[in-house]
Amino acid sequence: MNKTYEKYYVPAQSPWPIVGAVALFLIAFGAGNFVNEVTKQQPGFGGYVLAAGFAVLIFMLFGWFKNVIDESMSGLYSAQMDRSFRQGMSWFILSEVMFFMAFFGALFYGRVIALDWLSGGSNNAMTFELLWPEFEAMWPLLKTPGGIETQAMPASGLPLINTAILVTSSITLHFAHVGLEQSKRGQLKLMLLVTILLGLTFLSLQVYEYMHAYHDLGLTLASGFYGNTFFLLTGFHGMHVTLGAIILLFVFFRVLKGHFTPDNHFAFQAGAWYWHFVDVVWLCLYVFVYVL
Amino acid sequence: MSAVVTDHEHDHEHHDHKPSGIKRWFYTTNHKDIGTMYLVFALIMFFIGGTMAMVIRAELFQPGMQFVEPNFFNQMTTVHGLIMVFGAVMPAFTGLANWMIPMMIGAPDMALPRMNNWSFWILPFAFLILLISLFLPGGGPNFGWTFYAPLSTKYSGDSTALFVFSVHIMGISSIMGAINVIVTIFNLRAPGMTWMKMPLFVWTWLITAFLLIMVMPVLAGAVTMVLTDKYFGTSFFDAAGGGDPVLFQHIFWFFGHPEVYIMILPAFGIVSSIVPTFARKPLFGYASMVYATSSIALLSFLVWAHHMFTTGMPVFAELFFMYCTMLIAVPTGVKVFNWVATMWRGAMTFEVPMMFALAFIVLFTIGGFSGLMLAITPADFQYHDTYFVVAHFHYVLVTGAVFSIIAAAYYWLPKWTGHMYDEKLGQWHFWCSLISVNLLFFPMHFVGLAGMPRRIPDYALQFADFNAFISIGGFLFGASQLIFVWVLVKCARGGEKATAQVWEGAEGLEWEVPSPAPYHTFETPPVIK
Numbered sequence: 001m002n003k004t005y006e007k008y009y010v011p012a013q014s015p016w017p018i019v020g021a022v023a024l025f026l027i028a029f030g031a032g033n034f035v036n037e038v039t040k041q042q043p044g045f046g047g048y049v050l051a052a053g054f055a056v057l058i059f060m061l062f063g064w065f066k067n068v069i070d071e072s073m074s075g076l077y078s079a080q081m082d083r084s085f086r087q088g089m090s091w092f093i094l095s096e097v098m099f100f101m102a103f104f105g106a107l108f109y110g111r112v113i114a115l116d117w118l119s120g121g122s123n124n125a126m127t128f129e130l131l132w133p134e135f136e137a138m139w140p141l142l143k144t145p146g147g148i149e150t151q152a153m154p155a156s157g158l159p160l161i162n163t164a165i166l167v168t169s170s171i172t173l174h175f176a177h178v179g180l181e182q183s184k185r186g187q188l189k190l191m192l193l194v195t196i197l198l199g200l201t202f203l204s205l206q207v208y209e210y211m212h213a214y215h216d217l218g219l220t221l222a223s224g225f226y227g228n229t230f231f232l233l234t235g236f237h238g239m240h241v242t243l244g245a246i247i248l249l250f251v252f253f254r255v256l257k258g259h260f261t262p263d264n265h266f267a268f269q270a271g272a273w274y275w276h277f278v279d280v281v282w283l284c285l286y287v288f289v290y291v292l
Numbered sequence: 293m294s295a296v297v298t299d300h301e302h303d304h305e306h307h308d309h310k311p312s313g314i315k316r317w318f319y320t321t322n323h324k325d326i327g328t329m330y331l332v333f334a335l336i337m338f339f340i341g342g343t344m345a346m347v348i349r350a351e352l353f354q355p356g357m358q359f360v361e362p363n364f365f366n367q368m369t370t371v372h373g374l375i376m377v378f379g380a381v382m383p384a385f386t387g388l389a390n391w392m393i394p395m396m397i398g399a400p401d402m403a404l405p406r407m408n409n410w411s412f413w414i415l416p417f418a419f420l421i422l423l424i425s426l427f428l429p430g431g432g433p434n435f436g437w438t439f440y441a442p443l444s445t446k447y448s449g450d451s452t453a454l455f456v457f458s459v460h461i462m463g464i465s466s467i468m469g470a471i472n473v474i475v476t477i478f479n480l481r482a483p484g485m486t487w488m489k490m491p492l493f494v495w496t497w498l499i500t501a502f503l504l505i506m507v508m509p510v511l512a513g514a515v516t517m518v519l520t521d522k523y524f525g526t527s528f529f530d531a532a533g534g535g536d537p538v539l540f541q542h543i544f545w546f547f548g549h550p551e552v553y554i555m556i557l558p559a560f561g562i563v564s565s566i567v568p569t570f571a572r573k574p575l576f577g578y579a580s581m582v583y584a585t586s587s588i589a590l591l592s593f594l595v596w597a598h599h600m601f602t603t604g605m606p607v608f609a610e611l612f613f614m615y616c617t618m619l620i621a622v623p624t625g626v627k628v629f630n631w632v633a634t635m636w637r638g639a640m641t642f643e644v645p646m647m648f649a650l651a652f653i654v655l656f657t658i659g660g661f662s663g664l665m666l667a668i669t670p671a672d673f674q675y676h677d678t679y680f681v682v683a684h685f686h687y688v689l690v691t692g693a694v695f696s697i698i699a700a701a702y703y704w705l706p707k708w709t710g711h712m713y714d715e716k717l718g719q720w721h722f723w724c725s726l727i728s729v730n731l732l733f734f735p736m737h738f739v740g741l742a743g744m745p746r747r748i749p750d751y752a753l754q755f756a757d758f759n760a761f762i763s764i765g766g767f768l769f770g771a772s773q774l775i776f777v778w779v780l781v782k783c784a785r786g787g788e789k790a791t792a793q794v795w796e797g798a799e800g801l802e803w804e805v806p807s808p809a810p811y812h813t814f815e816t817p818p819v820i821k
Contacts, residue, residue: 008399008400008401008480010321010400010401010405010812011321011405011406012321013311013315013316013319013320013321014319014321014406014409015318015319016406016410017319017406017407017408017409017410017413018318018319018409018410018413020410020413020414021410021413021414021416021417022417024414024417024461024464025414025417025418025420025421025461027457027461028417028418028421028454028457028458028460028461029421029424029454029457031453031457032421032425032451032453032454032455032456032457032458033453033454035453035519035523036450036453036523039523039524064406080479080480083479084403084404084475084479084480085404087403087474087475087478087479088403088404088407088471088472088475091470091471091474091475091505092467092471094505094506095467095471095505095506095508095509096509097509098505098506098507098508098509098510099509099510099512099513101509101510101513102509102510102512102513102514102517102543102546103513103517105510105542105543105546106513106517106528106539106543109536109539109542110528110534110535110536110539113536114531114534114535114536114538114539115534117536118531118534118536122606123604123606124604131531132532141534144527144532144533144534145531145532145533145534146527146532146533148533220525221520221524221525221526222524222525222526222527224527224533224534225527225528225533225534225535226534227526228520228526228527228528228533228535232516232517232520232526
């Protein structure tokens with residue numbers, strides 16, 4: 001034991017966690033009411049509570065991160081602390097992977113098992129006979145057993161362009177990281193900015209694609225299992241891209257302030273990991289939702 | 293590995309002072325404060341969920357409808373389940389993890405102390421939402437804690453959205469708690485605390501935390517699909533749109549089965565700590581315990597469909613899930629064998645923690661055996677959805693998980709409060725609980741095998757005698773827990789001074805710090821032999 005041990009920083013009391021808990025309370029309680037009010041088109045307080053919850057959450061995030069950044073900048077964190085953050089972020093990303101797995105799992109089950117059984121596969125001859133004898137299993141599911149029809153979203157065209165954009169953004173982010181590690185600040189700033197812009201382009205095209213789906217293809221959230229998996233997978237992915245872009249935007253501001261050094265840049269690293277993760281999700285999504 | 297000092301410039305002067313007043317609890321970053329809050333919260337929820345169980349047992353005391361409407365009865369079974377699983381057992385284990393893991397591995401605190409406090413404070417709010425939903429027009433969730441579609445989608449009330457979002461934030465809390473535990477264990481062990489020197493409670497919690505991170509997001513996905521199916525026109529669980537209600541069960545149980553191990557693995561860790569102490573022998577087969585725990589965790593991902601044998605899966609799937617389920621009996625058997633072998637020729641004494649641990653070993657094994665019966669596909673066709681299932685999972689959850697939590701509370705109370713608990717009252721608590729819990733759950737096996745369905749407020753006349761008996765057992769078990777509260781309050785207020793080691797045979801870092809444990813422990817890393 002001849003190593004020297006650094007301090008492990010245990011913060012003093014902090015108001016932010018309980019503010020965050022109140023924020024989540026307002027969000028959950030507000031959303032729980034808001035969903036009922038919107039779907040029944042009744043007036044109510046849900047929307048306001050929900051909005052207040054997000055406001056408190058944003059307030060909390062600013063306060064909490066300000067504390068963390070101040071502590072980090074004043075040198076209170078050791079290498080061990082940095083490992084805690086990195087490991088925490090990795091496990092968080094694993095939990096996100098599992099969240100998407102639930103929806104991919106639903107997609108696979110629906111395509112491989114549920115549709116097959118509805119058309120009489122396995123031991124379900126009578127299910128088919130008695131429920132929807134006209135039903136034909138196909139993917140994309142263009143006509144549901146109940147008779148809702150839709151058109152499929154093609155894999156070429158816009159989705160392919162979007163794939164290229166997102167993959168490029170991961171590459172530019174990598175070069176930003178290289179720039180950070182080699183202290184090439186110009187490259188860092190430029191590449192980070194390009195990454196964020198590519199992310200925003202992706203999101204705009206995604207919105208355009210949704211409009212196209214709703215108006216031209218008749219592909220909606222309510223158009224059966226194909227539409228369900230399409231919108232929930234791409235929708236949650238889009239929410240993650242949005243969050244990733246916000247994270248990278250704040251990282252960009254911190255870069256402008258000169259916060260990161262080649263060997264101390266956890267926030268950059270975490271944002272980059274998150275961005276790459278979102279990119280990988282998109283690749284799986286492109287293959288399984290659009291192509292196959 | 294580096295380490296471990298908690299102070300920094302500006303709070304030097306408050307060092308080792310507990311902040312006072314309500315702010316201490318709202319703003320705390322101290323793992324012991326947060327652990328205490330988790331444990332107190334779990335106890336309160338245990339009594340709220342327990343009160344609901346009393347309502348259920350009062351209604352079932354005799355056939356016919358007595359006290360409550362069927363819809364309210366369904367809400368009671370649903371919310372009783374949700375509260376006991378997510379509000380009592382899981383937070384109690386997280387509280388124990390918070391208190392004990394940093395002390396057991398020689399860490400100054402949890403790795404991410406502020407997030408730790410956030411994880412806790414989400415819970416009271418989440419359960420507030422769930423309890424508020426009971427008072428909505430149409431009532432609270434009434435579809436069972438497993439919220440099967442289409443009960444939770446087509447046929448559920450307006451409170452479903454509140455249910456969904458409260459489960460979402462409970463999940464956020466669990467995931468953050470699990471990340472904290474896992475990072476603490478990976479990164480904050482004192483120098484010399486190698487993997488195979490870690491106490492088993494730490495090992496079992498490490499694996500539990502991994503399971504939580506893997507499956508809580510899947511639960512979030514399941515409730516999200518329920519939400520969109522109910523409110524936004526999707527048809528994940530509706531065959532008319534190309535979905536399948538059975539898909540819900542697959543997703544739910546992919547979460548749900550690892551979840552039951554989340555609620556029992558820390559219990560294994562607790563019993564593996566208590567038995568060696570009171571047998572005054574080292575744990576038999578430490579390494580095999582670690583491997584058995586890991587195998588149980590891995591297998592837990594391959595057995596979910598044994599909850600669904602009667603849904604009409606292909607025979608191949610039924611057999612696959614049957615054999616995988618039975619395979620779990622092997623590592624579980626290793627554990628029971630090791631506990632018994634630890635006691636073999638030990639110099640045993642029978643203080644309250646040991647009594648609860650012994651009861652755990654016997655009664656959890658009964659629950660395990662009824663689990664094996666349920667695992668047999670053709671037999672399960674008879675047992676499915678009967679009181680036999682209720683008997684099975686209450687043996688593993690009440691005499692398993694809850695008994696282990698009570699054992700842990702008695703075992704570590706002197707370390708937490710600095711006082712010995714009242715041994716005589718504790719023994720009363722144990723014997724009253726032991727007898728009443730068996731009156732309560734054992735006859736459920738018989739009525740279940742005879743065909744009494746679960747979750748129904750009324751039943752056929754031939755089950756009347758057994759049900760009256762079961763209800764009396766239930767009321768007695770509920771009343772017995774009041775003795776526990778009495779013991780806890782008494783011990784918190786005073787009592788015989790506890791030494792640092794507390795128990796003659798106790799070994800481990802947590803027994804080397806004074807009792808009560810100082811507010812900050814191991815600011816400099818301890819030396820591990």
